[in-house]
Amino acid sequence: MKYVFVWVVLFFPFSTLADDAAHIRSAEKLVDVLNINESIDVTVEGLRSVALSQYAQFIDVDNEDEASLAVSYSYMHKQVLSEFYHSKKVMNLIVTLYKEAFTKEELDEIFDFYMSSTGKKLIQELPRIQQKMQPVMISEVKQLQPVTDDLMIEFKKELQRMRDSNR
Template sequence: MKFIQFFALALLLAASQITLADTASEKEAAELMEAVGMKSALEQSMEQMLDVQINNNPSLAPFRSVMLTFFKKYMSYESLKPDIIRIYADAFTAQELKDIRDFYGSKTGQKAIKLMPQLMRQGGEIGAKRVQAHIGELEAMIKAEAERLKKEAK
């Protein structure tokens, strides 16, 4: 009987440590999101992605405000915050999240936060130019695959 009580107590203590660890990680993840300015970064990113889509398909331009309203409703930081915190808390320990937050609190980390949107945009432009330069090859590959699938279906 004492063994069962000891085992039950051990399980209870282990479970409470897991809960404390999750809570600590979630707290650190929330503080990290605040430190890196996740809300403004997400909002800025959302508008940039929408503008890229409109630039790629100008027929969407008249619907920009409608699409922005939709994205703000379902893709806003406030609506995504619990999920974002959870994925960071699952991926990193509380100490790791604190270390990341400390980095972003540093001068170099602040510079990284400031430059990241510009660097991501520039990287996206490089990728788009690379695809555009070789679009004929992609079209030929798609055409060949469509023909292969058509033959295979017969």
């Protein structure tokens, strides 16, 4: 009995650590095969155009120097976001999220799917699909701008009424 206790105390923590390390490796393999970095790049480029439209609010559009400055700052904005999203901290977070969402076995099954011809095609096409979706989504969101502007105006009025009534 004494030997069983020693075996359990000594082996269990190492077994758990080994299982956890294998689980993490499975999540890392999936993140690698999903080519998340390319998806991040597509997303960041879309955010650059959003940043450019924000900078454009402050410039005289007829002034080429100001327009050029806004474009330059949008690329600096993109660089900051890119460095953040590609950081080890964010990559570790992504791996952790996959690890928490799926068992090691599930991660291995998902990985196997993505290694199939259909999975490889999906990985190849997803960034292109995202790239095509972004201008459409940005255009659609811009069409919502008057509605969201009205909501902001109404919110400010309601907030002011609330503050006035509390005085």
